[in-house]
Amino acid sequence: MKKLISFLTIGVLASTLSGCFQEPVPPIVEKKPVKTTEKPVEKEAPQPEPMTATITGSGDMLYHDTLYWAANTGNGYDFTINFTGIKDLISRVDLALGDFEGTIRPDRPLSGYPLFNAPPETANAIKDAGFDAVDLAHNHILDMGIPGLLSTKQTFENVGVSTFGVRASKDEPILIKEINGIKIAVVGFAYGFNGLEQNLSADEYATHMADLDPETVKATLEKAEAEADVTVVFPQMGVEYALEPVPEKVELYHQMIEWGADVIFGGHPHVIQPTEKVVKDGAEKFIIYSMGNLISDQRLETVDNIWTERGVITEVGLSKLPGEKTIITMVKAHPTWVAKVPNGRSYNGFPLHDYTTYLTEDFLPGGRFENLFDTATVQRIRTADQEVHNLLKLPEFGTQK
Numbered sequence: 001m002k003k004l005i006s007f008l009t010i011g012v013l014a015s016t017l018s019g020c021f022q023e024p025v026p027p028i029v030e031k032k033p034v035k036t037t038e039k040p041v042e043k044e045a046p047q048p049e050p051m052t053a054t055i056t057g058s059g060d061m062l063y064h065d066t067l068y069w070a071a072n073t074g075n076g077y078d079f080t081i082n083f084t085g086i087k088d089l090i091s092r093v094d095l096a097l098g099d100f101e102g103t104i105r106p107d108r109p110l111s112g113y114p115l116f117n118a119p120p121e122t123a124n125a126i127k128d129a130g131f132d133a134v135d136l137a138h139n140h141i142l143d144m145g146i147p148g149l150l151s152t153k154q155t156f157e158n159v160g161v162s163t164f165g166v167r168a169s170k171d172e173p174i175l176i177k178e179i180n181g182i183k184i185a186v187v188g189f190a191y192g193f194n195g196l197e198q199n200l201s202a203d204e205y206a207t208h209m210a211d212l213d214p215e216t217v218k219a220t221l222e223k224a225e226a227e228a229d230v231t232v233v234f235p236q237m238g239v240e241y242a243l244e245p246v247p248e249k250v251e252l253y254h255q256m257i258e259w260g261a262d263v264i265f266g267g268h269p270h271v272i273q274p275t276e277k278v279v280k281d282g283a284e285k286f287i288i289y290s291m292g293n294l295i296s297d298q299r300l301e302t303v304d305n306i307w308t309e310r311g312v313i314t315e316v317g318l319s320k321l322p323g324e325k326t327i328i329t330m331v332k333a334h335p336t337w338v339a340k341v342p343n344g345r346s347y348n349g350f351p352l353h354d355y356t357t358y359l360t361e362d363f364l365p366g367g368r369f370e371n372l373f374d375t376a377t378v379q380r381i382r383t384a385d386q387e388v389h390n391l392l393k394l395p396e397f398g399t400q401k
Contacts, residue, residue, distance in 0.1 A: 053179035053318045055095040057265030059311035062101050062296035065112030069347040079125035082295050085358035091130030094179045099135040099267050104155045105148035115143040120155050127159045135234040137165025137188030137210050142196035164188050170207045176228050182320050185228035191237035218259045225260030229326040233261045236268040241306045245273050245289040257285045266290045271307045277395040284328050284397055288314050295357050310384050311336040329398045335360040335388040337381050360385035
């Protein structure tokens with residue numbers, strides 16, 4: 001009996017001691033959120049889209065009498081056929097610039113070389129092709145005197161084509177076209193006016209003409225640079241029918257870049273001359289020394305095997321971010337070729353032809369006009385395409401940072 005009590009006592013004691021050594025249950029504590037010093041990730045602000053514009057410059061529109069004889073409908077003139085081959089390109093770009101080398105004075109007889117006077121319908125065809133502005137600073141602008149200069153300018157303005165290179169008044173502003181937020185100033189200068197300027201008074205000359213006097217050019221370009229984002233220059237100078245520019249021309253065009261020019265579309269020689277990229281203050285500038293003829297009756301057969309039936313439409317791409325300078329992003333060359341096709345009619349015993357300017361690229365294999373003419377003519381156009389590209393030596397653009 002004592003043993004039983006002892007065992008019970010020991011069991012109770014063991015049980016009591018076991019309870020004394022159990023781990024206490026921890027109290028439930030509400031956890032507080034851990035504070036962090038990291039900033040929330042901010043979303044990057046969307047980058048602004050650059051403003052862009054495309055412009056083209058093209059060569060001399062030289063309306064010999066054979067062109068308007070062929071365009072005579074018996075009830076006026078229709079020159080639409082002249083530009084059907086290039087209309088798609090000219091109409092596609094934002095700003096198409098041309099050079100009309102001649103005059104339009106309806107109260108005087110029509111005439112070709114050496115005193116050009118074309119029908120007013122030429123302006124309608126140029127407008128219909130998609131041209132936005134034409135240069136009138138050239139050596140033939142005084143062929144019909146100051147009245148011819150003014151009527152030429154007014155004829156284009158009446159159909160909605162702007163003009164530059166001559167002025168109706170001394171205070172006429174520089175032509176500036178704003179394209180997609182980019183302001184483009186366009187100016188023109190001529191080396192001379194075939195001596196016809198001697199018939200002008202000093203006041204008439206100062207009012208209407210724009211020549212290549214360096215001081216005048218410098219002042220004009222500096223003014224244009226202050227008013228616009230891009231300055232385009234159409235200078236008319238150089239040796240006719242020479243495929244390379246003379247040193248004096250190269251020097252003056254480089255000075256134009258220093259004075260504020262961004263793009264120089266040269267003219268006057270009636271043939272193509274090479275291109276050049278000039279870097280100024282880290283920005284790329286473009287020069288083409290001559291763009292040749294866009295439309296004329298000058299051909300290999302009639303001008304001593306010179307490239308007068310060839311020209312080039314030069315396409316330039318521009319881009320600008322808000323608050324930054326406008327840059328040239330690309331330059332493309334579109335060589336042109338003038339077709340002269342008999343149309344079965346005649347004038348005073350002269351057989352007449354239709355004149356149409358085409359892009360040579362359209363006659364390359366796979367081009368839309370590769371089968372338009374006979375094999376020999378297509379090969380002649382393809383040869384022109386290759387030789388023009390070889391001469392231009394077009395540099396790459398869009399590399400500036």
